[in-house]
Amino acid sequence: MRPINTLTSTAAPxxxxxxxxxxxxxxxxxxxxxxxxxxxxxxxxxRRLQEGPDAGQPNPTFVLNKPEYKGAEILLAExxxxxxxxxxxxxxxxxxxxxxxxxxxxFADIFFSNAGKNGIILVRLTNAEVETLIQRxxxxxxxxxxxxxxxxxxxxxxxxxxxxxxxxxxxxCLLNGLDDIGLTLLHEDKLNAYESxxxxxxxxxxxxxxx
Amino acid sequence: xxxxTPRTLFEKVWQQHVVTEPAGEPTILYIDLQLVHEVTSPxxxxxxxxxxxPLRHPERHVATVDHNVPTTSVHDRLVITDxxxxxxxxxxxxxxxDYGIELxxxxxxxxxxxxxxxxxxxxxxxxxxxxxxxxxxxxxxxxGALAFGIGTSEVEHVMATQTLPQDKPKTxxxxxxxxxPPGVTAKDIILDIIGRIGTDGATGxxxxxxxxxxxxxxxxxxxxxxxxxxxxxxxxGMIAPDATTFAxxxxxxxxxxxxxYELSSFAKGGGSASPADTIDEATWNLAVEQWSxxxxxxxxxFDRELAIDASTLAPSVTWGTSPGMVTTIDATVxxxxxxxxxxxxxxxxxxxxxxxxxxxxPIEAIKVDAVFxxxxxxxxxxxxxxxxxxxxxxxxATTVRAMVVxxxxxxxxxxxxxxxxxxxxxxxxxxxxxxxxxCLGMNPDILQPGERCASTSNRNFExxxxxxxxxxxxxxxxxxxxxxxxxxxxxxxxxFNK
Ligand code: SF4
Numbered sequence: 040m041r042p043i044n045t046l047t048s049t050a051a052p053x054x055x056x057x058x059x060x061x062x063x064x065x066x067x068x069x070x071x072x073x074x075x076x077x078x079x080x081x082x083x084x085x086r087r088l089q090e091g092p093d094a095g096q097p098n099p100t101f102v103l104n105k106p107e108y109k110g111a112e113i114l115l116a117e118x119x120x121x122x123x124x125x126x127x128x129x130x131x132x133x134x135x136x137x138x139x140x141x142x143x144x145x146f147a148d149i150f151f152s153n154a155g156k157n158g159i160i161l162v163r164l165t166n167a168e169v170e171t172l173i174q175r176x177x178x179x180x181x182x183x184x185x186x187x188x189x190x191x192x193x194x195x196x197x198x199x200x201x202x203x204x205x206x207x208x209x210x211x212c213l214l215n216g217l218d219d220i221g222l223t224l225l226h227e228d229k230l231n232a233y234e235s236x237x238x239x240x241x242x243x244x245x246x247x248x249x250x
Numbered sequence: 251x252x253x254x255t256p257r258t259l260f261e262k263v264w265q266q267h268v269v270t271e272p273a274g275e276p277t278i279l280y281i282d283l284q285l286v287h288e289v290t291s292p293x294x295x296x297x298x299x300x301x302x303x304p305l306r307h308p309e310r311h312v313a314t315v316d317h318n319v320p321t322t323s324v325h326d327r328l329v330i331t332d333x334x335x336x337x338x339x340x341x342x343x344x345x346x347x348d349y350g351i352e353l354x355x356x357x358x359x360x361x362x363x364x365x366x367x368x369x370x371x372x373x374x375x376x377x378x379x380x381x382x383x384x385x386x387x388x389x390x391x392x393x394g395a396l397a398f399g400i401g402t403s404e405v406e407h408v409m410a411t412q413t414l415p416q417d418k419p420k421t422x423x424x425x426x427x428x429x430x431p432p433g434v435t436a437k438d439i440i441l442d443i444i445g446r447i448g449t450d451g452a453t454g455x456x457x458x459x460x461x462x463x464x465x466x467x468x469x470x471x472x473x474x475x476x477x478x479x480x481x482x483x484x485x486x487g488m489i490a491p492d493a494t495t496f497a498x499x500x501x502x503x504x505x506x507x508x509x510x511y512e513l514s515s516f517a518k519g520g521g522s523a524s525p526a527d528t529i530d531e532a533t534w535n536l537a538v539e540q541w542s543x544x545x546x547x548x549x550x551x552f553d554r555e556l557a558i559d560a561s562t563l564a565p566s567v568t569w570g571t572s573p574g575m576v577t578t579i580d581a582t583v584x585x586x587x588x589x590x591x592x593x594x595x596x597x598x599x600x601x602x603x604x605x606x607x608x609x610x611x612p613i614e615a616i617k618v619d620a621v622f623x624x625x626x627x628x629x630x631x632x633x634x635x636x637x638x639x640x641x642x643x644x645x646x647a648t649t650v651r652a653m654v655v656x657x658x659x660x661x662x663x664x665x666x667x668x669x670x671x672x673x674x675x676x677x678x679x680x681x682x683x684x685x686x687x688x689c690l691g692m693n694p695d696i697l698q699p700g701e702r703c704a705s706t707s708n709r710n711f712e713x714x715x716x717x718x719x720x721x722x723x724x725x726x727x728x729x730x731x732x733x734x735x736x737x738x739x740x741x742x743x744x745x746f747n748k
Contacts, residue, residue, distance in 0.1 A: 040301065070334060072292035072293065072296075072337055072338055072341045073292065073293065073296050074292075074293040074296030074297050074300060075296055075299075075300055127403070156403070218301075219403070219407060219415065220301070220303070220406070220407050220410045220411060222275075222415075223278055223407065223410075223411045223413055223415060224410075224411060226269065226270050226272065226278055229269055229270040229278075230269050230270075230278070230411065230412075230413065233269045233270075233280060234280075234412075237280060240540070241506060241533075241537070242375065242376075242377070242506050242536070242537035242540045242541060243266075243282050243375065243377055243378050244282070244310075245282060245283040245309070245310055245312065245373045245375075245378075245504060246309060246373070246504045247372075247375070247504060247505060247506040247507075247537070248372070248503060248504045248505060248506070248507070248508040248509065248511060249507065249508065249509035249530055249533065250509075
């Protein structure tokens with residue numbers, strides 16, 4: 040995982056509550072063998088026209104299809120983002136599409152944990168604060184926000200200033216780019232020491248034959 | 251080394267693998283061996299790539315293909331038409347090549363169900379920690395290893411670090427003393443245990459199986475028992491290594507002291523010994539000395555204990571849709587009054603309906619449409635020998651389709667050397683290529699809706715062997731007898747032709 044401290048970017052507003060993981064990534068993409076390549080399946084159905092002669096074509100009114108929101112690294116949504124099925128694919132898709140943070144009033148538990156494993160910053164602000172940010176990004180797609188993980192703040196050039204809470208352990212992991220594997224590797228000196236001794240215990244090696 | 255506190259087998263293996271115990275975090279446990287198969291590994295490899303991480307110890311990883319491999323014919327295995335299966339198998343080949351992992355591929359002499367080949371190759375050893383992205387990894391505990399199944403993100407964790415963060419499980423000793431009556435097997439012991447303690451009876455625990463009846467079992471039988479520990483909810487099952495264990499391992503390809511291993515001797519010996527003159531005895535003896543310490547100390551205590559008298563056991567058959575819904579061949583389908591709780595009553599009612607059975611029906615009166623002999627529970631040479639002995643001189647009932655799927659290439663080869671394939675084929679069984687096959691209802695090895703199957707596998711959940719399929723779990727000899735008569739039959743009264 041990449042370490043992250045401050046993020047300054049435009050934001051894509053998705054002003055809906057209860058966006059579930061089925062919407063974030065539909066189930067037909069769960070059969071794939073890859074962990075990458077999910078970016079094109081993010082909000083797959085919402086990105087396409089569902090009916091009419093152009094069904095299947097890009098839906099020009101969907102925020103991610105609007106050229107002015109290209110490159111946004113922050114997603115804005117309403118409460119209970121990421122509810123529904125536990126699929127980690129939802130976090131993969133969001134991450135691989137290029138979002139590094141989601142700001143919403145609340146997140147579903149499992150998605151919260153999956154996002155953490157994938158280095159996505161989840162920022163919980165009040166309803167009113169999120170409302171303000173959605174309005175500003177809707178009115179001006181070039182509107183930039185700055186998230187400071189160190190200071191736990193979200194700010195913009197127009198004087199917006201909000202603080203958010205984050206679990207100190209999770210903050211530490213994000214700041215240092217540590218996922219579960221990274222955390223274990225923090226103990227690498229201990230691991231190396233263990234191994235140098237353990238390798239001698241040949242009766243516990245998978246391939247203990249005399250090659 | 252002397253230690254003051256008596257320790258269990260599990261504690262000895264656990265402690266030997268503690269890398270560090272960081273305050274407020276789970277223990278970091280060293281993993282000696284990770285077994286890899288095509289279904290649960292692709293996204294773990296991808297995760298490594300994504301994070302640009304190396305795989306720390308390729309030599310501590312071994313891969314094979316089993317879950318999705320067609321078992322119908324060699325041709326079908328080489329040209330796989332199921333696109334998902336094909337993609338997964340190809341991905342495994344590429345991943346193993348990219349990361350330097352030894353892969354035993356579809357037609358290699360060493361290929362087989364992942365939990366079969368570990369022991370056959372001597373990769374599995376007493377005192378090791380072994381993981382695999384498959385719940386029946388508990389099988390390897392039969393050698394006194396601590397072996398358990400893990401999820402895909404954990405698979406990746408082991409690839410990257412050769413460790414896993416783990417909370418220490420509790421301990422549970424099940425002591426089975428006495429002599430098993432004729433016709434009663436390891437499968438019947440474990441089905442009886444699951445019936446007694448329930449499918450969540452050992453949740454959070456590592457079971458140690460002990461007692462004279464366990465000691466008397468072959469390695470095959472011990473593996474059958476440890477395999478189904480997971481069906482009792484246990485994290486793992488273990489049996490202390492002894493002379494039987496050492497005799498099984500000596501001279502196997504990756505066993506300590508084995509040198510100049512020739513593949514031809516692997517095939518010849520059903521995956522077993524290399525000729526005695528290619529074993530370095532001193533090295534072997536050193537390993538045995540180390541392994542011999544892996545027993546539970548007298549006075550060591552367990553969080554739970556259960557004692558079973560082997561002489562009271564009878565051949566078991568599951569009647570419902572969970573391995574805990576089990577009874578004996580001479581009994582009847584239990585009534586609601588036999589359920590232990592209200593929740594159990596509900597699942598009993600649902601099971602009667604799904605299985606199309608009425609309480610009070612004698613088990614022997616239940617007719618079967620299909621018989622499946624195989625899986626990592628009972629796809630070993632001893633299982634096929636036991637079944638062939640029953641089948642010899644008989645023919646499968648006209649109403650039954652029956653198949654034998656050896657668990658590995660080595661077992662298949664050995665069985666063919668012994669002529670077991672001819673006994674099965676002339677009795678009307680299909681003789682298949684090795685793999686998981688109907689254990690998980692892999693196309694086209696699948697039950698039709700409403701079909702009833704006597705199966706030597708380990709799970710009888712709704713739809714496990716195909717949507718609407720009805721699975722009854724039992725021992726290989728009992729499955730063979732059902733294939734001949736067309737209904738469940740008490741093996742204790744069987745007329746053997748030879
Ligand atoms: S034989 Fe069945 S239980 Fe064993 S590994 Fe294969 S699918 Fe799993």
